[in-house]
Amino acid sequence: MSGMLYGGDEIGALVFDPGHHSLRVGYAQEDTPKAEIPAVVGVAPDDTPKIEPETKPDESNVSSTAPAWKYYIDTTFLHTPRPSMDLHSYMKDGMIENWDLFEKIVDYSYDKIIQSESQYHPVLFSECPWNLRHKREKLTEIMFEKYKVPAFFLVKNAALAAFANGRATALVIDSGATHTSAVPVLDGYVITNAVVKSPLGGDYLILKAREMLEHMGIDLTPAALIASKEVVRDKDKPKYMKKKLSFQPTNSWMAYMIKKTVQDFQQNVIQVSESPFDERIAAGFPTIQHEFPTGYRQDFGPERFKLAEVLFDHAMLGAGHIAATSAGMCDVDIRPALYSSVVLTGGNSLVQGFSDRLSRDLSSRTPGSLRLKMIAANGTVERRFGSWVGGSILASIGTFQQMWMSMQEYQEAGKAQIDRKCP
Amino acid sequence: MADVRDIMELEHPASQEVTRESIIGSDKQRKRPPTTTKTQKRPEGMHREVFALLYNDNKDVSPLFPSDTGHGYKQTKIKLGMRKPRKWKWVPFTNPARTDGAVFHHWRRPSDEPKEYPFAKFNKKVDICTYTDAEYQQHLRVDGWTKDETDHMMQLAQRFDLRFILMADRYDTEKFPKRSVEDIKDRYYKICGIMSKLRGEKKIYTYDVDHEKRRKEQLKKLYDRTQEQIEEEQFLLLELKKIEARKKERERKTQDLQKLISQADSQSETPRKTDKKLPKKKIANPSRPSRVDTAHILQAVETAGIKFPDYKNSGVSLRSQRMKLPANVGQKKSKGIEQMLQEIGLELNPIPTEEICQNFNELRSDMVLLMEIKSALSTCEFELQSLRHQYEALNPGKTLTIPPQLISNLDLENKAGTGEIIDVVGSPSTPTS
Ligand SMILES: Nc1ncnc2c1ncn2[C@@H]1O[C@H](COP(=O)(O)OP(=O)(O)O)[C@@H](O)[C@H]1O
Numbered sequence: 044m045s046g047m048l049y050g051g052d053e054i055g056a057l058v059f060d061p062g063h064h065s066l067r068v069g070y071a072q073e074d075t076p077k078a079e080i081p082a083v084v085g086v087a088p089d090d091t092p093k094i095e096p097e098t099k100p101d102e103s104n105v106s107s108t109a110p111a112w113k114y115y116i117d118t119t120f121l122h123t124p125r126p127s128m129d130l131h132s133y134m135k136d137g138m139i140e141n142w143d144l145f146e147k148i149v150d151y152s153y154d155k156i157i158q159s160e161s162q163y164h165p166v167l168f169s170e171c172p173w174n175l176r177h178k179r180e181k182l183t184e185i186m187f188e189k190y191k192v193p194a195f196f197l198v199k200n201a202a203l204a205a206f207a208n209g210r211a212t213a214l215v216i217d218s219g220a221t222h223t224s225a226v227p228v229l230d231g232y233v234i235t236n237a238v239v240k241s242p243l244g245g246d247y248l249i250l251k252a253r254e255m256l257e258h259m260g261i262d263l264t265p266a267a268l269i270a271s272k273e274v275v276r277d278k279d280k281p282k283y284m285k286k287k288l289s290f291q292p293t294n295s296w297m298a299y300m301i302k303k304t305v306q307d308f309q310q311n312v313i314q315v316s317e318s319p320f321d322e323r324i325a326a327g328f329p330t331i332q333h334e335f336p337t338g339y340r341q342d343f344g345p346e347r348f349k350l351a352e353v354l355f356d357h358a359m360l361g362a363g364h365i366a367a368t369s370a371g372m373c374d375v376d377i378r379p380a381l382y383s384s385v386v387l388t389g390g391n392s393l394v395q396g397f398s399d400r401l402s403r404d405l406s407s408r409t410p411g412s413l414r415l416k417m418i419a420a421n422g423t424v425e426r427r428f429g430s431w432v433g434g435s436i437l438a439s440i441g442t443f444q445q446m447w448m449s450m451q452e453y454q455e456a457g458k459a460q461i462d463r464k465c466p
Numbered sequence: 467m468a469d470v471r472d473i474m475e476l477e478h479p480a481s482q483e484v485t486r487e488s489i490i491g492s493d494k495q496r497k498r499p500p501t502t503t504k505t506q507k508r509p510e511g512m513h514r515e516v517f518a519l520l521y522n523d524n525k526d527v528s529p530l531f532p533s534d535t536g537h538g539y540k541q542t543k544i545k546l547g548m549r550k551p552r553k554w555k556w557v558p559f560t561n562p563a564r565t566d567g568a569v570f571h572h573w574r575r576p577s578d579e580p581k582e583y584p585f586a587k588f589n590k591k592v593d594i595c596t597y598t599d600a601e602y603q604q605h606l607r608v609d610g611w612t613k614d615e616t617d618h619m620m621q622l623a624q625r626f627d628l629r630f631i632l633m634a635d636r637y638d639t640e641k642f643p644k645r646s647v648e649d650i651k652d653r654y655y656k657i658c659g660i661m662s663k664l665r666g667e668k669k670i671y672t673y674d675v676d677h678e679k680r681r682k683e684q685l686k687k688l689y690d691r692t693q694e695q696i697e698e699e700q701f702l703l704l705e706l707k708k709i710e711a712r713k714k715e716r717e718r719k720t721q722d723l724q725k726l727i728s729q730a731d732s733q734s735e736t737p738r739k740t741d742k743k744l745p746k747k748k749i750a751n752p753s754r755p756s757r758v759d760t761a762h763i764l765q766a767v768e769t770a771g772i773k774f775p776d777y778k779n780s781g782v783s784l785r786s787q788r789m790k791l792p793a794n795v796g797q798k799k800s801k802g803i804e805q806m807l808q809e810i811g812l813e814l815n816p817i818p819t820e821e822i823c824q825n826f827n828e829l830r831s832d833m834v835l836l837m838e839i840k841s842a843l844s845t846c847e848f849e850l851q852s853l854r855h856q857y858e859a860l861n862p863g864k865t866l867t868i869p870p871q872l873i874s875n876l877d878l879e880n881k882a883g884t885g886e887i888i889d890v891v892g893s894p895s896t897p898t899s
Binding site: 163165373377410441449451452 | 571586588631632636682693
């Protein structure tokens, strides 16, 4: 009995953290999500002849309701070229946009990841701080009506990231794939009017890197299309054999795969310089070699820093600027608390040197009498899955169990109460 | 215990619970045999230190304070699997903190009696004051707030447990005008005040909007300072400190001077130190008006001289110690004392009998006083002379006759010395004391 009062109570809840890059799914009270599923769905027309459906295993990995289409989900399925398979993202602006595709992903999560039935598990979803009311209601409706979850809850991902870092009040800087946002959190509630967001995120960085690499004439053929390659010397023309395909992969698939290729390059090579970019200082840093899927190799020097500069060197949208702006929009009484716990989260904050540069930029904007403290989890997992981990913690806290919106409540008062239940 | 259970018709526990004792073994069974004080003898010729290093069972106790009294590490075998582990079961439960009676599941030992959900007691709510329609119409109506808006505000207060900043953030600005945190607080506390007055409560909280607004304005200004402004402020503060230090230094100097002047003043009337003990009446009626308060003179004279430390309470000491000059007596003064002692033909270090000690110390103290008074006198003299010169320079042809009481007899006695002393004194603002 006394052992139970340590604060946790496991009730078999699930945590979903949808993002532009991926959807994180897993059981509450675990350290990491069970799976990180890319936030794209491959859709191809189902033209396999319908003879003997039993003997021929269905290649699609989700039981599709509409027989005319096949859906392909998760890395292994996505990374294989298929005739006329188009890739679609179901997210837009941090919010769920395409509900049909999103349901496919949720189906897949229950079938293949959780491997249990949805009616047994309360579900906690994260959402972006600017989520719209009708989208919140729609999600509530889907979860209760389609998945028959016993209980449901929605929390802003910034608040969850703050929890994951042990704070209830914090200024959360979340740098994800499509945007970087500064979100003040007070006692676990987001101050919605002071959220500042910029479109400079991981995708933008990858776009810039791709432009640069293409400009340099580097072949970005993704690994999925390469049958064999030979070792060549630095900067020599790559020698490789392409896979023989009887069809032309779709443009969206190519774009996605090239993005993955550049993402590799970005994670390996790109670094944010500690102070505003200076060609001469950057030249003093060691170069880093990168090998592309084609086997082509090259050393990268100052370009490494120049590329990352786009995230900070912007008068209005640089990460330091949006953080200071956001804090400046909050009530003066809570500014000291915000500055003293600036939480850094999101996959893109893992770009080397990101946190050092942010703390430098932000400290130059911090009012003189205030103390600035940056909190950034060291592990890549904690940083990338910050919101998910926060959700995992929250959903397994004993005192949280009274907060769920239950099926009974849904049936009595409908979806509109989500706004009141989950502020 | 079992009998009691029988009488009370309670169930026997199915199996004994797994406890730390049952796993590691209770320490009662393993009472140490009384340690026999059979000490080995040290072989002859062996060093004590070397002997102490030899293994000895009785000395085996580690130098740390034992925190585990169960001798857990000393017993080699842990009795695992001796008893049945208790079962855990996935059981439904309801949470009294919920109003809907929803059923959740969690793991629990079936042996634990189902009780109230342990976390329900943490469900605390802030008391928000309430009002009825009639009360609102009668007492709470104000310009600028509709009842709808007030209701909305009260709902927010309930939802966010009076976190006014969040209430302002989530305010429905589509239906109602935008309100600042202060506006909302003001309205809320006014309502609370009115309601608690109606209910006859004594303690009524008030909220000073204007003060809060001003305070926040100031805070905002403080935070919005630029780096240059902050630096400038720091610079100014530093300057202020410097100025204050200089002012203090000046004050100290004038005080010193005044002290000396007053000493000199008192010298002319009370030339001997013992005179200070004269009845107050005499001092209260000085023969000529003095610039300084008499009490001040008294104090000044008393503080002059040497303060010999009191040896009475500090245990055994040599009496000659008492004749040692304290460290705060400068070299100049001790030289002066030496010289004077030689002049009157006394030993520098007399035999320290009780009597001699006391008198010798008193004598030297008087000597220091004398020296100080002399130098003060010469300072005054110098000032007097320079004033006279000034006067004569300003009024050519006239001479200032200094009244004879002001001219010291020291001057007459020791004409040659005066110039020298004045030279030593130098500037009147840096007295020699
Ligand atoms: N180790 C890493 N180094 C650099 N960038 C990374 C790293 N891991 C992930 N990223 C980038 O982080 C972004 C994904 O961040 P994430 O927070 O998952 O986004 P979202 O919340 O929108 O799904 C991607 O653009 C990815 O390139």
